[in-house]
Amino acid sequence: MKKDKIIVYSPDRLIKIGFLNLWKEMFSSLFQSRELIWRLFLRDFSAKYRQSLLGVLWAIINPIITVGVFIFLNRAGILNIGETSVPYPVFALIGISIYGIFSTGLSASSNCIIGAGPMVVKINFPKISLVIAAVGQSIVEFLVRLVLIMVIFIIFGVVPKWTAIFLPFTLLPVVLITLGIGFILSLLGGIFRDIVYGVPLLTTLLLFLVPALYPAPSSGMLATLNKWNPLSHLVTGCRDLLISGALSNPSGFLVASILSIIIFLVSWRIFFLSESRIAERV
Amino acid sequence: MMNDSVIRVENVSKKYCRGLKHTMMYGIHDIAKNVIGQSSHSEKLRNGEFWAVNDVSFEVRRGETLGLIGANGSGKSTILKMLNGIFMPDKGRIEINGRVGALIEVGAGFHPMLTGRENVYINGSILGMTKKEIDRKFEEIVDFADIGDFIDSPVKHYSSGMYVRLGFAVAVHCEPDILLIDEVLAVGDEEFRRKCMSKLNEFKSAEKAIVLVSHSMELIQGYCNRAMWVDAGVIKDTGVPRDVINRYFRNAVGIMQNSEVKGRRWGSGDAEITDIRLFNHEGKEVEIIESGEEALFVVRVRFKKNAENPIFGILLRNSHGAWVYGTNTMWHDMKFATFHAGEEITVTFRQRMNLVGDVYYIDPSIAYPDGITSYDWRENALKFSVVTSKRVVGVSNLDSCISVQRKADGQP
Numbered sequence: 001m002k003k004d005k006i007i008v009y010s011p012d013r014l015i016k017i018g019f020l021n022l023w024k025e026m027f028s029s030l031f032q033s034r035e036l037i038w039r040l041f042l043r044d045f046s047a048k049y050r051q052s053l054l055g056v057l058w059a060i061i062n063p064i065i066t067v068g069v070f071i072f073l074n075r076a077g078i079l080n081i082g083e084t085s086v087p088y089p090v091f092a093l094i095g096i097s098i099y100g101i102f103s104t105g106l107s108a109s110s111n112c113i114i115g116a117g118p119m120v121v122k123i124n125f126p127k128i129s130l131v132i133a134a135v136g137q138s139i140v141e142f143l144v145r146l147v148l149i150m151v152i153f154i155i156f157g158v159v160p161k162w163t164a165i166f167l168p169f170t171l172l173p174v175v176l177i178t179l180g181i182g183f184i185l186s187l188l189g190g191i192f193r194d195i196v197y198g199v200p201l202l203t204t205l206l207l208f209l210v211p212a213l214y215p216a217p218s219s220g221m222l223a224t225l226n227k228w229n230p231l232s233h234l235v236t237g238c239r240d241l242l243i244s245g246a247l248s249n250p251s252g253f254l255v256a257s258i259l260s261i262i263i264f265l266v267s268w269r270i271f272f273l274s275e276s277r278i279a280e281r282v
Numbered sequence: 283m284m285n286d287s288v289i290r291v292e293n294v295s296k297k298y299c300r301g302l303k304h305t306m307m308y309g310i311h312d313i314a315k316n317v318i319g320q321s322s323h324s325e326k327l328r329n330g331e332f333w334a335v336n337d338v339s340f341e342v343r344r345g346e347t348l349g350l351i352g353a354n355g356s357g358k359s360t361i362l363k364m365l366n367g368i369f370m371p372d373k374g375r376i377e378i379n380g381r382v383g384a385l386i387e388v389g390a391g392f393h394p395m396l397t398g399r400e401n402v403y404i405n406g407s408i409l410g411m412t413k414k415e416i417d418r419k420f421e422e423i424v425d426f427a428d429i430g431d432f433i434d435s436p437v438k439h440y441s442s443g444m445y446v447r448l449g450f451a452v453a454v455h456c457e458p459d460i461l462l463i464d465e466v467l468a469v470g471d472e473e474f475r476r477k478c479m480s481k482l483n484e485f486k487s488a489e490k491a492i493v494l495v496s497h498s499m500e501l502i503q504g505y506c507n508r509a510m511w512v513d514a515g516v517i518k519d520t521g522v523p524r525d526v527i528n529r530y531f532r533n534a535v536g537i538m539q540n541s542e543v544k545g546r547r548w549g550s551g552d553a554e555i556t557d558i559r560l561f562n563h564e565g566k567e568v569e570i571i572e573s574g575e576e577a578l579f580v581v582r583v584r585f586k587k588n589a590e591n592p593i594f595g596i597l598l599r600n601s602h603g604a605w606v607y608g609t610n611t612m613w614h615d616m617k618f619a620t621f622h623a624g625e626e627i628t629v630t631f632r633q634r635m636n637l638v639g640d641v642y643y644i645d646p647s648i649a650y651p652d653g654i655t656s657y658d659w660r661e662n663a664l665k666f667s668v669v670t671s672k673r674v675v676g677v678s679n680l681d682s683c684i685s686v687q688r689k690a691d692g693q694p
Contacts, residue, residue: 006377006378006379007367007377007378007379007382008375008376008377008378009364009367009370009371009375009376009378010370010371010374010375010376011321011323011370011371011372011373011374012321012322012323012370013370015316015319015320015321035407035412035413036407036408039403039404039407039408040404040407042400042404043393043396043400043404046395046396046400047393047395047396050395050396050436051395116391117390118387118390119387119390119391119408121363121368122363122368122384122386122387122390123366123368123384123386123387123390123391123408123409124366124367124368124382124384125408125409125410187313188310190309191305191306191309191310192306270313270316270317273316273317274312274313274316274317276367276368276369276370277309277312277313277316277322278309279363279368279369280298280309280369281305281306281308281309
C-alpha cells in the first residue's frame with residue numbers, strides 16, 4: 001500500500017494553504033512529475049519525427065531557409081544588414097537558433113493542452129508536464145541546430161571562443177522565459193483558440209524586433225526596442241559567448257536573466273493555481 | 283472521519299456553464315482572480331451557469347462498491363471527476379484516503395503513431411506509475427490486453443477493441459486503493475468483459491473501494507453493494523441497488539415522456555395510429571408493469587381510405603435500443619375484411635410481460651398486406667418501465683422455478 005496521506009479537495013485549498021506551503025507543494029509536484037515529463041517528452045519527440053523521411057533534419061531546414069532568404073535580400077541590395085564581426089551566415093544562424101528556443105517553445109506550449117485532447121479532461125495528472133515536455137522539444141531542436149552551427153563554423157573557418165562552454169548557463173534564462181510565457185499561453189490557449197493561431201505569427205513578428213538576424217543597431221527606434229526587450233539581451237548574450245568571448249552588455253544580460261526568472265516563477269504559480277480550472281474550460 | 287471510509291464527500295457543489303462564450307469569459311475571470319490570490323469559487327451563479335452537482339454528500343468505505351445511476355447529464359460523471367481531482371468543487375469538501383485509479387477514459391493519452399509498448403509506458407506515467415512499476419507489470423499488462431505481437435506496432439493500426447483492451451489493462455494494473463470507473467466496461471468483446479469483471483472482483487475482495495458510473499443496470503445490480511441515483515445534480519435516492527433501480531425506472535417513464543423527442547413516424551397516412559396505451563390486467567392504465575404481469579397494449583386506428591387486409595403490429599425496444607419483441611397480425615394468420623374510410627378501430631395486444639427491469643419503447647404500426655410498406659409507423663410512441671422483485675439479468679424473465687435434488691437418481 002502506498003502512503004496513507006489523505007487528499008483533500010476543496011475550493012481554493014491552494015490559496016488557503018499559505019504562501020510558502022504553496023511553493024513547497026509546487027516543487028514537490030514538479031519533482032514527482034519528472035518521470036512523466038520525460039515520458040511525454042519522449043512521446044512528443046518520437047511521434048514528431050516518425051513517419052517523416054527527413055526526420056530530425058527538419059529542425060535545420062527552417063533556419064537554413066530563413067538565413068538563406070536574408071543572405072539573398074542582402075546580396076540583392078534590398079536589405080542592408082550591416083557589418084557583422086563574423087561572416088553573416090554564422091552570425092545569423094546562431095541568432096535564429098537561440099531565438100528558435102523561444103519561438104518553437106511558445107508555439108508548442110500554447111498548443112500543448114489542447115493537443116493533449118481528452119486526457120486533460122479525463123485524467124488527473126500535473127498538466128505542467130505537458131508544457132515542460134513541449135518546451136523540451138524546442139531544446140532538442142536547438143541541439144540539432146547546434147550541430148549545423150558547428151558545421152558552418154568549420155565551413156567559414158571561424159573558431160568559437162572558449163567562453164562557449166558557458167552557453168548552457170546563458171541559455172537557461174532563455175528556457176525559463178520561454179517556460180514562463182509558455183505556462184500562461186498554454187492556459188490561455190486552452191480557453192481561446194486564438195492564442196494557438198496567433199502565437200506563431202507573433203513570434204515571427206517578434207523575430208524582427210530581436211537582433212537575431214541583424215547586428216543590434218546603435219541608434220534609432222529599433223535600438224530603443226532592442227534595449228527594452230529582454231530577449232534581445234538574452235540572444236545577444238548567448239551569441240557573444242560563442243563569437244566574441246565577452247558579454248557586450250553584461251548588465252543588460254543580468255537584468256534580462258533576473259526578469260526571466262521572475263517571469264518563470266510567477267507564471268508557474270499562476271499555472272499551478274489555475275490548472276484545475278483549465279480542465280473545466282477546455 | 284470513520285476509520286474505514288476512504289471517500290468522504292461533504293456538501294459538494296459544482297457549477298457548470300452552458301455557453302461557449304461564457305465558458306471563455308468566466309475561465310479568464312477565474313484565472314485572473316487566482317492570479318491576484320483571490321478565491322475564484324463563489325457561491326453565486328453567474329449568468330448562464332447552473333449547479334451541475336448540488337450539495338451532494340456521501341461516503342464510500344473500504345471494500346464497498348458504489349454504483350451511480352441517472353440520466354445523461356445528471357452530474358454522475360462530474361462527481362467522478364471531482365473525486366479524481368480533475369475539477370475542484372465550488373463548495374464543500376472531498377477527502378480521499380488512498381491512491382486513486384481512474385478508468386474515466388480508457389487509452390486517453392495514447393499516441394497513435396507510437397507503438398503499444400511505448401504507449402503503455404506513457405499511459406502508465408500519466409496514471410502515476412513509476413518506470414519500475416511499469417517494468418514489473420509489463421508482461422502482465424500485455425497478457426491481460428491479449429494483443430500479442432501487436433504490442434510493437436503503432437497504436438493506430440489497432441482495432442478499437444485492442445485499443446480499449448490495452449488502455450484498460452494499463453489502468454487496472456496501477457494498483458489503486460480506490461477505483462473510479464466511468465462507463466468503460468461497455469466496450470470490448472464478451473471474453474474481455476469477463477476478464478474485466480474478474481479483475482474487478484479481485485479488487486473487491488482485496489477490500490478496495492470502487493465507484494462505478496454505468497447505464498447498465500445489470501452491472502450495477504450485479505456488482506455494487508450500494509447504488510446512488512443522481513438526478514439534476516442532487517442525490518435522489520441511495521440504498522440497495524435493486525430498490526434504487528426500481529425507483530429509478532418508475533421515475534424514468536414520467537421524465538422521458540415530458541422531455542424526450544418523439545421518434546420518427548412514416549407511412550402513407552391512409553390509415554393512422556391515433557393512440558396507444560398500456561393497461562394492466564385490472565384494466566387500469568399504467569406506465570409501470572411488474573415483470574411477469576399480464577398487460578395490454580391498446581392501439582387505436584382510424585382509416586382515411588379503404589384498406590384491404592392490413593397488418594397490425596408492435597415492436598418493443600429496450601433502453602439500449604435492442605429489439606426485445608415484435609409481433610403482428612400477419613404472423614398470427616389473421617385476415618380482415620376491408621376496413622372502410624372513416625372507420626375507427628382498436629387493436630389489443632395482450633401478453634405476459636416476461637421482461638427484465640428496464641425502460642421500454644414501443645412502436646405500433648399498420649402495414650399493407652405486402653408486409654413491407656406501411657400505412658403508419660410510429661417509432662417510440664409509448665414508453666413504459668418494467669420492474670422486478672427478484673433479480674434477473676439478460677433481456678427476458680423466463681421466471682424459472684428452481685429445484686435441487688440431492689439424490690443422484692433424481693429425475694425431473
